[in-house]
Amino acid sequence: MGLGLIASRAIRPVNFFSSSRFLLRTIVSKPELQSSAAAADASPEPDLPPRTPVGGARVHFTNPEDAIEVFVDGYPVKIPKGMTVLQACEVAGVDIPRFCYHSRLSIAGNCRMCLVEVEKSPKPVASCAMPALPGMKIKTDTPVAKKAREGVMEFLLMNHPLDCPICDQGGECDLQDQSMAFGSDRGRFTEMKRSVVDKNLGPLVKTVMTRCIQCTRCVRFASEVAGVQDLGILGRGSGEEIGTYVEKLMTSELSGNVIDICPVGALTSKPFAFKARNWELKGTETIDVTDAVGSNIRIDSRGPEVMRILPRLNEDINEEWISDKTRFCYDGLKRQRLNDPMIRGADGRFKVVSWRDALAIVAEVAHQVKPEEIIGIAGKLSDAESMMALKDFLNRMGSNNVWCEGTGTQPNADLRSGYIMNTSISGLEKADVFLLVGTQPRVEAVMVNARIHKTVRANNAKVGYIGPETDFNYDCQHLGTGPNTLKEIAEGRHPFFSAISNAKNPVIIVGAGVFEREDKDAIFSVVETIAKKGNVVRPDWNGLNVLLLNAAQAAALDLGLVPESSNSIDSAKFVYLMGADEVNLDKLPDDAFIVYQGHHGDRGVYRANVILPASAFSEKEGTYENTEGCAQQTLPAVPTVGDARDDWKTIRALSEVAGMRLPYDTLGGIRSRMRMVAPNLLQVDEREPATFGHSLKPEVTQKLNPARFKSAVENFYMTDAITRASKIMAQCSASLLKK
Amino acid sequence: MAHALQRIWNHGRAMRATVCPLSRPFSSDALVQLQPGEIGKVSGIPEEHLRRRVVIYSPARTATQQGSGKLGKWKINFMSTQKWENPLMGWTSTGDPYANVGDAGFNFDSEVAAKEFAERHGWEYVVKKHNTPLLKVKSYAENFKWKGLPKTDGN
Ligand code: SF4
Ligand code: FES
Numbered sequence A: 001m002g003l004g005l006i007a008s009r010a011i012r013p014v015n016f017f018s019s020s021r022f023l024l025r026t027i028v029s030k031p032e033l034q035s036s037a038a039a040a041d042a043s044p045e046p047d048l049p050p051r052t053p054v055g056g057a058r059v060h061f062t063n064p065e066d067a068i069e070v071f072v073d074g075y076p077v078k079i080p081k082g083m084t085v086l087q088a089c090e091v092a093g094v095d096i097p098r099f100c101y102h103s104r105l106s107i108a109g110n111c112r113m114c115l116v117e118v119e120k121s122p123k124p125v126a127s128c129a130m131p132a133l134p135g136m137k138i139k140t141d142t143p144v145a146k147k148a149r150e151g152v153m154e155f156l157l158m159n160h161p162l163d164c165p166i167c168d169q170g171g172e173c174d175l176q177d178q179s180m181a182f183g184s185d186r187g188r189f190t191e192m193k194r195s196v197v198d199k200n201l202g203p204l205v206k207t208v209m210t211r212c213i214q215c216t217r218c219v220r221f222a223s224e225v226a227g228v229q230d231l232g233i234l235g236r237g238s239g240e241e242i243g244t245y246v247e248k249l250m251t252s253e254l255s256g257n258v259i260d261i262c263p264v265g266a267l268t269s270k271p272f273a274f275k276a277r278n279w280e281l282k283g284t285e286t287i288d289v290t291d292a293v294g295s296n297i298r299i300d301s302r303g304p305e306v307m308r309i310l311p312r313l314n315e316d317i318n319e320e321w322i323s324d325k326t327r328f329c330y331d332g333l334k335r336q337r338l339n340d341p342m343i344r345g346a347d348g349r350f351k352v353v354s355w356r357d358a359l360a361i362v363a364e365v366a367h368q369v370k371p372e373e374i375i376g377i378a379g380k381l382s383d384a385e386s387m388m389a390l391k392d393f394l395n396r397m398g399s400n401n402v403w404c405e406g407t408g409t410q411p412n413a414d415l416r417s418g419y420i421m422n423t424s425i426s427g428l429e430k431a432d433v434f435l436l437v438g439t440q441p442r443v444e445a446v447m448v449n450a451r452i453h454k455t456v457r458a459n460n461a462k463v464g465y466i467g468p469e470t471d472f473n474y475d476c477q478h479l480g481t482g483p484n485t486l487k488e489i490a491e492g493r494h495p496f497f498s499a500i501s502n503a504k505n506p507v508i509i510v511g512a513g514v515f516e517r518e519d520k521d522a523i524f525s526v527v528e529t530i531a532k533k534g535n536v537v538r539p540d541w542n543g544l545n546v547l548l549l550n551a552a553q554a555a556a557l558d559l560g561l562v563p564e565s566s567n568s569i570d571s572a573k574f575v576y577l578m579g580a581d582e583v584n585l586d587k588l589p590d591d592a593f594i595v596y597q598g599h600h601g602d603r604g605v606y607r608a609n610v611i612l613p614a615s616a617f618s619e620k621e622g623t624y625e626n627t628e629g630c631a632q633q634t635l636p637a638v639p640t641v642g643d644a645r646d647d648w649k650t651i652r653a654l655s656e657v658a659g660m661r662l663p664y665d666t667l668g669g670i671r672s673r674m675r676m677v678a679p680n681l682l683q684v685d686e687r688e689p690a691t692f693g694h695s696l697k698p699e700v701t702q703k704l705n706p707a708r709f710k711s712a713v714e715n716f717y718m719t720d721a722i723t724r725a726s727k728i729m730a731q732c733s734a735s736l737l738k739k
Numbered sequence B: 001m002a003h004a005l006q007r008i009w010n011h012g013r014a015m016r017a018t019v020c021p022l023s024r025p026f027s028s029d030a031l032v033q034l035q036p037g038e039i040g041k042v043s044g045i046p047e048e049h050l051r052r053r054v055v056i057y058s059p060a061r062t063a064t065q066q067g068s069g070k071l072g073k074w075k076i077n078f079m080s081t082q083k084w085e086n087p088l089m090g091w092t093s094t095g096d097p098y099a100n101v102g103d104a105g106f107n108f109d110s111e112v113a114a115k116e117f118a119e120r121h122g123w124e125y126v127v128k129k130h131n132t133p134l135l136k137v138k139s140y141a142e143n144f145k146w147k148g149l150p151k152t153d154g155n
Helices: A002-011 A032-041 A085-091 A142-158 A172-181 A219-226 A257-259 A326-336 A356-368 A384-396 A426-430 A446-459 A483-490 A495-502 A514-518 A520-533 A553-558 A602-609 A645-659 A667-677 A720-724 A729-734 B002-019 B038-042 B047-052 B113-121 B140-144
Strands: A067-072 A075-080 A115-118 A137-139 A205-208 A232-234 A239-244 A267-269 A282-287 A296-302 A303-311 A342-344 A350-352 A374-378 A403-404 A433-437 A462-466 A477-480 A506-511 A544-547 A574-577 A593-598 A611-615 A622-625 A632-633 B053-057 B073-078 B083-085 B093-094 B124-125
Touching: A032 B113, A067 A085, A067 A296, A075 A085, A085 A137, A115 A142, A115 B093, A142 A172, A142 A350, A142 A506, A219 A257, A219 A446, A219 B053, A257 A267, A257 A303, A282 A632, A303 A326, A326 A720, A326 A729, A356 A645, A374 A384, A384 A403, A384 A553, A384 A574, A384 A645, A384 A667, A403 A553, A403 B124, A433 A495, A462 A495, A477 A483, A483 A495, A483 A520, A495 A506, A495 A520, A506 A514, A514 A520, A553 A622, A593 A602, A593 A645, A645 A667, A729 B124, B038 B047, B038 B113, B053 B113, B073 B113, B113 B124
Parallel strands: A067 A137, A374 A403, A374 A574, A433 A462, A433 A506, A462 A477, A506 A544, A574 A593, A593 A611, B053 B124
Antiparallel strands: A067 A075, A115 A137, A205 A267, A232 A239, A282 A296, A296 A303, A342 A350, A342 A611, A622 A632, B053 B073, B083 B093
16 A cells, blocks of 8 residues: 555656546556456455446436446446446446447347456356346456457457548547457458448448448437338348448438447548548537527537537437438538628629628618518527517617517417427427327427337337328328318317327427418417317326427527517518528518528528628527527537628627617626526526416417418428538438439 | 556545646635636736636537547637638638637546636636436347337328
8 A cells, every 4th residue: 555655656747637537447458467466356445436427427217126236346336227237337437348339229239349257157248238137246357358358359350441541430430449448459360351332321421331340230220210221231241231232322311320320430421521530620519500409519610610510418309319400501501601791782783891881771771761660580590699689679679570480470479388398308208199280390300200209119109190291200190181180189089089088198299380370379279178188288297399490489489579460571661680581571562671681691682682791500609499498508619701790799789870779788798688588598408397388378269270281391401591501401302302 | 456556546636636726726724815817817818818708518428439538527618719711821820829728638627627717717607517328227138028019001
């Protein structure tokens, strides 16, 4: 011990800055030297350091009585019964090398990299597939385990090409890392390596199949998470290949995730191929705005450019997946950007002007029209801060006609439970019956669909769907196409009604496409009748949900962006479009003055008189609320383009030019203003459930219109200004949607 | 041997916790009490960089990798976006002295350490929630479990 103290003083300066985890898992490099000490250490020692589970993981105990105790390297851990040896090691803070095991996929147990020694077992065991038994003594750093790993590694590398210098996975490759840590320093294989023909999986996933180590993660991902049975394994022995059997593209909206889960460079990103090395990239943890789910992402940038987008763990929202739109829309951030303020001249062409001139003209025109002729429309990608500023500004100008596109002309913003997902996304996993009303979650909110798929797989949940013919990647009963079916269910005449009323945790999801219908109140009241009769809303379970379409919607409704009159467009003279590209301006009078403030030269600019450039979600700090009512913030990853400014700053400046100064000039200021209107938007990363139920609603007198539901998203790959500008998304819609 | 190494390591950690000024402030019974922002001032950092807004976060695991070696650290994001491509060489130029500080080897062992560091430099900080994985029971036998009759396609 005394020696140890002296030694520790001696080595302290050396490892002064090294990571605390560096020495926690000691890799035994010299078995001869280690064997005696390792064997003698088997009994737990009193001064074992407290260990934290790998990655700070929380352990889910279904039943606290079912805990068992196992020993990992002599350290006792309590784990729920049924966990595998690998999970036990993870709880004990020991990361076991693995290739085929993935915590979100089923267990295959075919790579054998996770071999560990278990006392009294004659052979090393594959820890990922072996259930941990009470009192098991697991040893992860013994000569046996080391030798086993080394052997597996040698076999894996036998047929693995020496591609690392030209491989996109290089630098973030599990095979590379683990062969450095656990492999031998030389191989004994002198024959030819095998080679495999590359497969064409579409415009997103690049394949170099020679690199594949047959871990089958991609196969399991495709069938278990994405719900497409496209990939499979063919042949056996050294003829084993991953493929689609007949040449076929991978038509899943989650296909990009196979790039992440592939532990080697067999599946890599096609748009990112040879663009950058991952160690050159700077990661910024932020959130996605291409749909209302608010997936957690990491934007990897190099210098002023976004190079790629990766998912980031959030168990409550996107687990560890993202949709292809989220992952590959980034090239749209570099194309068709508006970078200078512009004014349309008499000849119909835009002329670049200074900010000062542009704002002066906008302020002047705004003062010339009557207050009730001013309208403001926030776009689907707007952050809460700028919507707050827009509303405050227009209110000061005397107009109250401000809304967010996609919420319809008479949104119901009074009861929060009427527009958010009350069950919460992770709560969907408890459901056993789903009724989807006018929503196609597969294209509207891919991550929500993935949860439903997971639930259907895990507990055979039943899904009923009312809406136009569409594709589902799980078993689904198509009940009908229009509100009449809904009425039948509400009146108990439809067989699906008994499914709902007999269910333990029924879930009804209404699509936000319904917001645009004239009879939306009637539809909601029918849905509420079903909910009431089917016992969907109980004190312990709220299964009545609305699935929103756009990132801005929830915050817009929270902030009360509701137009005063539903046909204000018809008489408007001054229109402020804040990134709104999808409003129907046909009815707008011809002499109306349109200001378009946004980051892309998209549909909105065609009629604009003044263009004010703004920054995109990757360039600004903004608050977005997702469909389940969880406020999250984006962080800037890259500088903005040209002379563009954050939306709220532009509006703040305009208010000053117009002589109606808004009382905030910092982000903190505008956020405290938001706190007064919607305090939940300041509860970042916390889901704020709605407090009042639907029962408070007034009686609805509207008539149900039997017209069938429309699909809200026509083209999954192109839904907003960024994705419409993206080349990759255009390729996807061309080849995957066959349009 | 492994345990001896671990003991040494722990000892080293304990020492570091008390001595290293980077991750802990001076102990509270010291004669001089530090005011927030003072360290920044005495080290001659320009005024505008003493009033920065920073984000303290713990980086998530890279989705492409399974290893956990880089997990559990805390970092400071300076939200530095003053960058441009230099017209002469095409390299990235920056107007922000902190542009590369946050990415490089600027790690803290704990959230508290990162917060204290930011306080001493007078930065206004927000701490991002650290999302952790949830370990659920999984078993190999699950693959062969009877889940009822296979359903037919469609209705
Ligand atoms: S392609 Fe990648 S994920 Fe699929 S089996 Fe091969 S190595 Fe595994
Ligand atoms: S991880 Fe256990 S066999 Fe592959």
